[in-house]
Amino acid sequence: MTLPAVSPSLVQERKGLIESAxxxxxxxxxxRFEAEGRRRLKLLQKCNADxxxxxxxxxxARLDPVAFLNDWVWLYEPRNPGRGLPARLPLTLRxxxxxxxxxxxxLRKRRRNGLVEKSRDExxxxxxxxxxxxxWLFESGFSGGLGSRKLDLVDKGGDLDTLFEKARFIIRQLPAWMKPQGFNEQKHSKEALLTNPVNHATIKGEGGDNIGRGGRSSMYFVDEHxxxxxxxxxxxxxxxxxxxxVYGSTPHGRANLFARIANQMTPGDPWPKFTFNWRDNPDKNYTLEIPALKGQGTEIVFPWYLFEKSKAVDVALFEQEVDISYDAETKNQIILGAWVQAALRYVPPEGTSLLPRTAGLDVADSGTDATVYASRAGPVLLRLEALLSAEAPQTVHELATRDSVRELKYDRNGVGASIAATVARRTDKAYDVQGVFNGGKPTTQTYEDSQTPANLRFANYATECWWRLRLRFQRTWEVxxxxxxxxxxxxxxxxGLPAGDALNTLVPELSQATYSRVGTSDKLTVNKKGESGKSPNHAEAVIYAFAPSAEPVRPRRIPPVGPGAVLNSNGEFR
Structure with a gap:
């Protein structure tokens, strides 16, 4: 493929617009910080006088930690003076x-463990x-534990990068009447230990192999786990x-306990997970319309993201730490993280969303798997929702009708066959239900990245469908x-997908699948679970939504299911 030349002046224009934004x-x-500082000063003056x-x-403050943080907690950010911001600034919770x-x-109320995956600097x-x-201020007997991979990251006098110096900095900014009566920093603040002399609450810290060895805790947080x-x-x-x-961290590949917990690869119930994605941060997710690289029209970009990425020496590391990618260093990825990021900011020409609409359905196998519905209009993914399996047939019909889809596709040799058959039997639907045979033979189609027909190139139809989606993402990045x-x-x-759990789940799933060559034919086959070991339900719903059209499913009667009934490959009980 011969790509059109990109004008150097256009590149410079785009760079200038991004930096200005x-x-x-x-x-x-x-x-905003200046206005918040003035508000806090007035509040302090009023409290001191009245x-x-x-x-x-x-x-x-005692009743609500959010109110306490929003009114009384200050931060220290040494990089801010170079950005035109003060180093000491009020915490204003987004x-x-x-x-x-x-x-x-x-978590504390339910006595549950939790995991926090994050973009850096959130x-x-x-x-x-x-x-x-x-x-520590308001809860008698509280004992909070803090840990990191080494003690110098937990506490090192005067170093505000450490956990305890952050705590001391916050306490120092509090008005005297809010600090514990009789609190003296020299007396009540030791290495990796803070004591409240009034209610005997403590904050204590440990590093490395000593984490958890220091006695009981009400709660324990491990940073960069x-x-x-x-x-x-x-x-x-x-x-x-x-x-x-509570384990908090940016990802660092998949060969660690944090990644296993995040991807539900540990025994027991899955941990509640909280995701801090830069896309949920209004100070980073603002957009800008700039001239497109191809010299025709414009495109919508995220200036902060492109500016930060332009400074990155290691793009894989940037994707790992900013895009929350567990697969930044994974070999043989089918869909690269950079391609997914391009799709997140790609705005097709006006009218594209009027193209025919289709939907995909990935039905939960068992356990923690999710039943996921996805719909699209042409290249635009319109909707992505996880469904309750028990209510899936009715919910799928309602969503497909609302989205005005022409076709609903699903994996016909999986557990989804029974749900699809139920939907197919409806007489009030205005769409076809079609089965995608993942284990079937690939087509004879030839794609632009190879002259070899798909049936001689891929081991099965599932691999071809993943590869078709790969090419969509790659083309988007090239544009x-x-x-x-x-x-x-x-x-x-x-x-068009809203920020939230569905999008946060989809993005890493798209990049977790890998490919390898198998057998004497040396054909490509997909490992959809990659190194995570977790089924990419959201990504597979998208796969089906973009799969080629097939023969519609014929409505059929589903007999009552008695003891010992087995679902065969055609979605029928026998």
Missing amino acids: VMGHSGVVNS PGARAVVLAM PRQADFVRWLQD GMTWIVIGYYVWC AKVPRADQVHAALSQNTDVI LEQGAEHAPEDCISLR
Whole structure:
């Protein structure tokens, strides 16, 4: 394929517009912090002058950790002066951050362990420390544990990158009347230990193999857990130490306990998981319309993301730490993380969403698998929803009708056959139900990246379907990054999906599948679980939505299912 030349002047124009947008947004953020600083000063002055107001504020802070963090917690960010922002700034919780505080409270209420996966610089650690200080101030007998891969990251005097110096910094900013009576930092703040002399609450810290060895805790938080050596041994100790363990980290590949828990590869019930994605951060997810690289029209981009990525020396590391990619270093990925990011910002030409609509359904096998519905109009993914399996037939019909799809596709040699047959029997539907035979033979189609027909290239139809989706993502990336000419209907756009759990689940699933060559024929085969060992239900629903049309499923009667009934490959009980 010969790509059109990209004008150097256009590249410079785009770069200038992106940098201007980033600098301009920094000014907006700075103004917001200045306004918040003035508000807090007035609140402090009022409380200092009026004992009644002080009592009300203390009562509010005691009742609600979100109110405490929003009114009294300050942060320190040494990089800010170079960005035109103050180094000391008030913590103003974004909606996602407030949700996180409530999530921590809920873990403690239910005595559950939890895992936090995050893009870098989303404030997780500061919020956890602020929450710990709130517990330390207002909860008698609280004992909060803090850990990291080595003790110097937990506490090192004067180093605000450490967990305990963050806690001391927050306490130092509090007004005297909010600190514990008689609190003296020299007396009550030792290495990796903070003591409240009034209610005897403590915050204590440990590093490396000593995590969990220091006695009982009300709650224990381990920072950057994916990098903790011998994490299984540490976890065994912590399990005997506390009812509530919280592991927080950016991903660091899949060969660690953090990744196994995040991808539900550990025994027992899955851990509640909280995701801090940069796309949920209004200081990073603002958009800009700039000239397209191909020199015709415009495209919508995320200036912050492109600006930060342009500075990255290692793109794989950037995707790992910013895009929450567990597969940034995985070989033989079918769909690269960079291609997925391109699809997240690709806006097809106007009218593309009027193209014929289809939907895909991936039905849960068992256990923690999810039943997922996806719909699309041409290249645009319209909807992605996890469904309750018991209600799936009715819900699928309602969604397919609402989305005005012409075809609903599913894996006909899997457990989805019974649900699809139920939907197919409806007389009030305006769409065809079609089965995709994953284990069947590939087509004879030839794709642009090889002259070999699919049936001589792929081991089965499932691999061909994954590869078809791969090519959509690759074309989308080539359009945005290289100015290539591809028909919009041959690309894919995830731009319309709302931020949230479904999108956060889909993005890593798309990049987890790998390929290898098998047998004497040396054909390509897909390993959809990759290194995670988890079925990519959201991604497979998208696969089916974009699969080629097939013969519609014929409605058939489903007899009552008696004891010992077995579902055969055609979705019939025998």
